Amino acid sequence: MSLDRRLTDLTALLHRIAVQYRACAFASSFGAEDMVLHDIIAKHALPITVFTLDTGRLPGETYALMDRVREHYGLPIEVYYPDARALEAYVRGNGINAFYRSVELRQDCCAIRKAAPLARALAGRDAWISGQRRAQSITRRDLAIEEFDAEHRLPKFNPLADWGDDEVWGYLRAHEVPTNPLHARGYPSIGCAPCTRAIEPGEDLRAGRWWWEQPEHKECGLHRRPLDVAVRVETLEAVS
Ligand code: SF4
Numbered sequence: 411m412s413l414d415r416r417l418t419d420l421t422a423l424l425h426r427i428a429v430q431y432r433a434c435a436f437a438s439s440f441g442a443e444d445m446v447l448h449d450i451i452a453k454h455a456l457p458i459t460v461f462t463l464d465t466g467r468l469p470g471e472t473y474a475l476m477d478r479v480r481e482h483y484g485l486p487i488e489v490y491y492p493d494a495r496a497l498e499a500y501v502r503g504n505g506i507n508a509f510y511r512s513v514e515l516r517q518d519c520c521a522i523r524k525a526a527p528l529a530r531a532l533a534g535r536d537a538w539i540s541g542q543r544r545a546q547s548i549t550r551r552d553l554a555i556e557e558f559d560a561e562h563r564l565p566k567f568n569p570l571a572d573w574g575d576d577e578v579w580g581y582l583r584a585h586e587v588p589t590n591p592l593h594a595r596g597y598p599s600i601g602c603a604p605c606t607r608a609i610e611p612g613e614d615l616r617a618g619r620w621w622w623e624q625p626e627h628k629e630c631g632l633h634r635r636p637l638d639v640a641v642r643v644e645t646l647e648a649v650s
Contacts, residue, residue: 413580416573421450421567423555424539427457431537431565435459437528438487440475441600442578442593443541443570449587452483458539461488461531464498465523466603478588490527497522507604513623516605516630518569523602529562537565543578544571546599547616 424447429436436451436458438444451458462476480487482498500508500522509516544553559566570578575598582589592600596608598615609618 413577413584416577416642417450417581420446420569423567424450424456424458425454427537427539427567427569428458431535432457433459433507433535434539435488435531436535436583437459437531437540438462439470439601440479441541442582442589443543443573443597445479445587445589446481446486446570446573446578446581447539447541448483449581449585452485459488459535460485461490462621463524463527463531464489465602467523467604469592469600469603469606471590472600475588477591482588488531490531492523492527496526509605509620516620516623528617532562532564535564537567538562539567539569541570542568545574545615547614548617567640599639 436444436447436541438448438460439462440448448460450456451460476487478488500518504511504518509519538559540552542550553571554569555568555571557566557568558564581587590597590600596610597606597618598609599619600606601619605620606641607618607621609615
């Protein structure tokens with residue numbers, strides 16, 4: 411499929427989501443895929459709230475991009491933070507870098523710094539959007555464009571699920587979209603600074619995330635799978 415066709419379909423899908431779900435929100439971590447969605451949402455003035463989770467451990471480059479995006483598009487970005495008391499108790503009991511010691515401690519850190527703020531960010535929404543793609547890792551190979559997020563009881567859209575790397579970067583370059591400079595230094599997927607490193611050529615795109623863990627553990631709880639209801643394209647088409 412050509413990039414133009416991809417773009418037409420993506421824009422139409424985002425328009426339909428915005429019409430059908432008046433309280434929909436886009437969760438951005440300012441990765442390459444997220445920047446495609448930022449650009450289209452801004453250029454088409456789509457009424458989709460943009461939010462991000464500041465874990466407190468993000469790389470400086472991500473914070474710089476967050477500000478750059480705000481200035482570039484002139485649109486508000488809602489920023490959600492971890493609960494201070496829960497985080498203080500975790501660090502007091504386990505140390506500041508406990509996530510390296512076990513999968514459980516890593517998941518606890520992600521639960522406090524990411525999953526709980528995500529739940530607050532999604533409260534009151536009627537749908538949410540992510541920039542996830544199937545090609546990113548083995549944990550995302552069955553990713554659908556539309557799913558039902560059973561944990562948050564919301565429809566969830568992954569509009570770039572079937573986009574390839576070349577298409578994402580083709581769009582970003584053609585439209586001169588701001589991106590995280592870490593991508594050019596070997597970081598295709600960027601999360602918290604202590605849990606992300608550059609990858610080697612040929613490695614899985616998310617190999618640099620929690621590199622000390624087995625691949626099947628490499629999700630942070632934000633996108634738990636499986637989600638329990640399949641694609642409902644007919645519903646969307648009904649409002650187009
Ligand atoms: S990615 Fe690392 S630092 Fe960030 S929330 Fe998860 S375990 Fe904590």
